[in-house]
Amino acid sequence: MRTSTAAPLKHNMIGTAMERREDHRLLTGHGKFLDDLDMPDTLEAAFLRSDFGHARILGIDTSAALELPGVVGVFTGGDIRPMMKPMPAKVAHPALQEMPRLPMALDEVHYVGEPVAVVVATSRYIAEDALELIEIDYEELPAISSTAAALAPGAPLAHLGAKDNIAVHAVQRAGDADAAFAAAPHVLSGTFRITRGGGHSMECRAVAARYDTAARQLVVWDSTQAPHYARNALANLYDMHEDDIRLIAPADVGGGFGPKAQFYGEEAVIPWVAMQLRRPVKWIEDRRENFISAMMERTQTHRIKVAFDDDGKLIAMKDVFEHDQGAYVAGLQVPMITLSTVPGQYKIPNIHTELYSCYTNMVPTSSVRGAGRPQAVAAMERMMDRIAEYLGLDPAEVRRRNLIQPDEFPYKVGIMFRDGSPLTYDSGNYPELLAGTLERLDYDGWRRRQVELRAEGRLIGIGIGCYVEGCGLGPYEGAKARLTNSGEVLVTLAAAPQGQGYETVYAQIASDAMGLDMDYIRVTTGDTGRIPFGQGTFASRITATAGPAVLQACQALRARIFTTAAVMLKVEADNFVFRGDRVCLAEDESISVTLREVTQVANVGKHGITLLRGVPAGLETQAYFAPERAAYASGAHAAVVEVDPETGRITVLKYVIGHDCGTVINPLLVDGQVLGGFAAGIGNAMYEEQFYDESAQPQTTSYLDFSLPSSMEVPPVELFHIQSPSPLNPLGAKGAGEGGTIPAPATIANATEDALRSFGARINEMPVTPPRVAAAIAGRVPAAQ
């Protein structure tokens, strides 16, 4: 008896701009964010954090804090020794000088904001009162507040035990860049300093924990992007079996963007103290903590040079850059991504990218939407414009001459990607993207208008930013599919959402995979107790990995259901279809059973009675999809800006995004991701910058000093898609979460420098802020037209 499993995937739901199932609860105030959950009798925690960038802790006196009515416990690093083990870097490197990152500081603090003690009390108000009663004796040490300071000869050490301030020095090579530069007709250099900021999701971090003494299981609620990663970290720190820890990301998490994909000391401390106190405890991070202790991206300084011929064709590229890693290496993903992203969409026979990742005394850096790509794109795209200026060519034309062509895929760049595989772009059509973007911008029209308006004294600039984005990273993602006893298909994802609409999107994929109406499919997410393995939501990876996993699991479930139905109906057929909640014979739909009836037979069974022969027991399947390598999304942005020479204010007159993320599962959601990413990109391009002074004290500690773009700052965007499906997964999907962000700083910087061309001004720093623009023009007189 054969059952048809290889039904070709009809895209009924996939590709549909379906409205989201999540919306109703979110619109009516019934969202399930961590601090909204009903957790009776839960104590609240507050962390005392280092006031110094670098200091020795000579002593801590918590006695007064313990006396405060309402305080249930106070713990320092010394009080939690059994779990005080180093938390290893999420992404490492053989040459990494890894300084131990403990859940809380012990003898030495390395950044302002580092947790030093935790108070648990009956309310957060009281816990904060108690923080003020803790006395710490610090011996201040010299602090490193920039990569330049870190690398300066004779620089003090950011970590007393380190041999120097370099976390890792890594090089990627293709061809022979040095020889190529020596022989090249033209060489240009540039130095660019790109600063980003924090993720600033509207919900800060949060973790709550309760030890179930009867079940002997620790239950942790954590607004994390990576439940299994966090669970594994806890199991390791506590020496507990992985199944004795259940870690659940709430169904609603208020944004992630990268900072919540890391593992923090607070996530380790809170469940531990809950176990010690034998009381449920929760910690809801506040925004001040978020500013100083949530991981962010900070500054990279790129010294890049390009070699090219008279036609502007690239011969070689060398980019040596410094990355501010912060006080600890939580993971090297950001600079490693930068290292391999610089070449972008271009054919470059000789490549040399070199990273100095530096320890500094500021909060560790880690991925924020874009994750090291915006910086790489900025360096390369600025140089493409400089090449054009140097040769007197149009910047779009210079790019066109260097683009990888559509018939050259899969394209091997020649260097390695951070997933350990040779950097290979799977698919794309870069010329079509660029052409589409420029056409919608009316590039030629604006170049003409630019000349006219310049004659009137108006400073108009046009900028382009092209990029590729490695996404859909492995190692794998997982999904289970089960026909529950109520006759509904439950899809269980290991991954956890923060607004990407998993409950809707994966129901769409499941629906098409099974040929079953979406009404009978439900999706649940982010719970290590429901599915044992998973990696997490980051690097725009879930659609390309969890999508195929869901696809495979659901196709297999469909087969088992049909097999069961065939036995129940006593037919030798393999041709079934779903109609509503019924499983029907394709050639005669009146011959059918309901899904519930199927579960009665295969799941529930009859106590003690032999299962019908041929029925597979238990209608549950699982699938883990491991992509062969990363997929490559791509895009081309273009902007027209006007600069006010007196104030330096930049006004975006027009902005176009061309986007290619392969197969689009839900256009409504994908557009949302691109436009949301664009707002973050505008923030990086023009507004967001977190400052530290020379003693590594944070200067931007509230939204009064730090500007997130509001609706007034995000200009309207014209967005179009092309779809170059990825051959790496059955859905052909790539990632869509970061494309709106990645080239925005480069595009705006290019446009601004173009606007100021008559001044010969240089825009070498991002974000491009009015004071920087004014400084670029200062003292310069525009050349005669």
Place this chain on the structure above:
Amino acid sequence: MNPDASDEAASQVRVTVNGREYRAVTDVRTTLADFLRHGLGLTGTHLGCEHGVCGACTVLLDGAAVRSCLMFAVQADGAKIETVEGLAEGDELSPLQESFHRNHALQCGFCTAGFLMSVTAALREGPVETDEQAREVLSGNICRCTGYAAMIKAVQETSMQVHGDKAAS
């Protein structure tokens, strides 16, 4: 909140929230936001910054949009408050909520309540017709997910529905 564990000064507060009267005891320093969320269990209103900038905590106090993180609960004694939980009529979403849904004007949903209340207040004052006006109305709240484009559409669409097309009349 566990006021029983502390010796803090407390006060009785009487408020009408979404048409229902509540009487509760609260510590004097408890913010209105915390009071709504944990005192009354109305967790739809969220805290994003606790210093009045992000707008996630916006509620209507006697009809005016205010930051509930910048008021103490005791200050709301006797007031009429509207929160996101009161926008729908039973199962029926308000035109604004429906429009947000249709236009995908929310992703993670954390900021949504604050936006809905700010926009509700604005639409009560009059129509919001142009892109510029919509951006202005939305500018007092921060979203990190959507990039605002869908919200702009939703505001204009709802205004059309609620106020009619002035140009046409």
Place this chain on the structure above:
Amino acid sequence: MKPPRFTYHAPTAVEEATGLLADYHEDAKVLAGGQSLIPLLSFRLAAPGHLIDINRLPGLDHVERAGNAWRIGALARQRTVERSAELAAAVPLLAQALANVAHPQIRNRGTICGSLAHGDSSAELPAVMTALDARMTLVSAGGTRQVGAGDFFQFHLTTAIEPDELLTAVEFDSPVPRTYAAFEEFALRRGDFALAGVAATATFGADDRIERCRVVAAGVAPTPLRLAAVEELLAGSELSAPVLAAAKEAAYREVTPMGDSRADSDYRRHLLSVLVRRALSAVLSKHGAEQEGERR
């Protein structure tokens, strides 16, 4: 970011309020709109032992006109003032400035007097009240006094209000005829604190020359700063192009703002000078427009 403990008082009469201030002095803070004070408490940058909530005091929410003078009471919300069509028509500088103050959600609770008492030199209202030569009414158990704007703002976040005094009203005169005003500011984002701002008003004589003017800068000094050198330069002038250029230059030389990582001192000086010229240009345009209107 939860506020520290305090003893809460909600007096229902001004005498009660001033009595409390007399009792608790520097350990007390007045709570009106709370839009500036409560963030300070949430950040625990301030921890007064006593909070005196004046929102229950009767009769302080007035926005009224007595002859030529306008009086705004301590509890008049910024939004109420913003919406007073009569006041907007009579004193356009105030309405223009208010549109720049944060966002409506803040202005719904924030009070005019609260902003003045807070005394942030980057804020719009202190600069506007300085340009309007406003008088602040201060009441204590010992009596009442008025302090002019010029003496009221003393330093960063420091005013002439004594620890036992309550600011109950601000008063300013309607501008005389042929007075035109403009408010210009530059902030990184809409609604942010300005990097620099200018409130300018000028009264023109029948000969189209400036008889009287006020040019006040925000955000470049510890208090709102009257640019005396600029005002002197403008007196008797017609605000011609060379005068505008000279005023810009004079403004640049007159200020020495503090810089920070976002915007250094030189940029702020330069910005302020640009805003001065733009504000004065706007004043000139309004004068010109009204003249056009008169001629028709």
